[in-house]
Amino acid sequence: MERHFEKDINELKERLLWMGSLAERAVHQSVHAVLESDEQLANRVLAEEDAINELQMEVDDRVVQLLALHQLMAVDLRFVLAVSRINNDLERIGDQAVNIAQGALRVLRHPRVKPYVDLPRMSELTEEMVRSALNAVVRRDVELAQKVLASDDQVDHYRDQIFRELLTYMMGDSSVVFPAFELILVAKNLERIGDHATNIAEDVIYLVQGQDIRHNTVDRR
């Protein structure tokens, strides 16, 4: 028997996925603003920040309403709780994308420090993590969620590599300190985006299996 609250649950899912699309796009555009020194792209990311923030508020409001009015149980309850958590991670991903875009605007005022090698690889991996995490939400795919979790170490590795390499450049030439430091921050922002994607993946596992695997490295492999 179809219950009328299912319509509200579906609407909640749609709004969350819309937010996911906006966050995914913001990450993609902000990173490409850095890699291609594209000021217009960076400004577009800044302009779209409000939509993500307002969607976060709407999703939270819908969650409260669903919980108060419908006494959800089992998978429905876990879904709404997972949405509430994923909502926060998506908003933080949006914030990190804004930070990257702001970094792009500062970096493009300086000559390029070095050819970008690891940064595009890191950004591609991070974007893939966000995309896969959201797909895992849509499809309730635990296997895909676990692949996201497994990618986190590689993202951290890229961040460390980029940091070490840019540190060397800064030590060798003080004129590149400012842009190099900005690029380190971009790598840091990307690493944080990766962390949020893993949080989303953990929430998918909670939603599907009812298991809370946060802070438990054993279950992530």
Next chain:
Amino acid sequence: MHATVRPALSVNLPPIVTNAAARETFAGLTMRMTVSKVNFFYGSKQTLFDVSMGIATNKVTSLIGPSGCGKSTLLRTLNRMHETVRHARLEGEILLDGQNILAQDVTAYRRRVGMVFQRPNPFPKSIFDNVAYGLRINGSKLPLAEAVEKSLRHAALWDEVKDHLQKSAYELSGGQQQRLCIARALAVEPEVLLLDEPCSALDPISTAKIEELLVQLKDLCTIAIVTHNMQQAARVSDFTAFLLIGQLIEFNPTPQLFTTPADPRTEAYITGRFG
């Protein structure tokens, strides 16, 4: 790389509305019935004190509150059932479509405002005759069989009884009997349907069926329901009125009342702190 299945960002999506109250479109909301400064007495004992509220058109309004708060008393004034009680006295004004309900013929009025009671009370007749009863007295725009089928469909009972219309209504289960009572009330096309704890005698599945039915029925008529189950009020109603010792404490859209009630007494009741 996995294909993404997400709303294309170029598609027009509904605007972002951060607040539930703003999401509910009250544009065009009218009050089918209004209750103004109603005071009610059983003899010298006053049981309703200055109650004023509205019953919104094509919405479900629920009346909640602890036992003895006056919610059933209030509901019964809406279709003048109190007139069957000796020494019952109503002061104040109740309007249906702007007209004083006391100024109308009571039998004709009760066709416009139907009532379903807590215990299913089908007539000792066949399923068909239960629904047809009111139609035979009041007349029907459609042929009788068609009108009966329409009501049974509206009450989500048709598929279960269509091959057994001549069976006695008493052979139906409790939930089916209650839906039959709803079909009987709907047969005369009331403008308002009142339900006094319609599910309290039913099992959870039957309760769920009736709740889903009420959500669909509001397209047909205006609904007011008394329930001691506040979760039911939260699930099915658009507006909720909370009564306490004969007073209307709060009357608000249901999402608002159950998430951020305006009155601390409402909050104490819905959080189970008393009642």
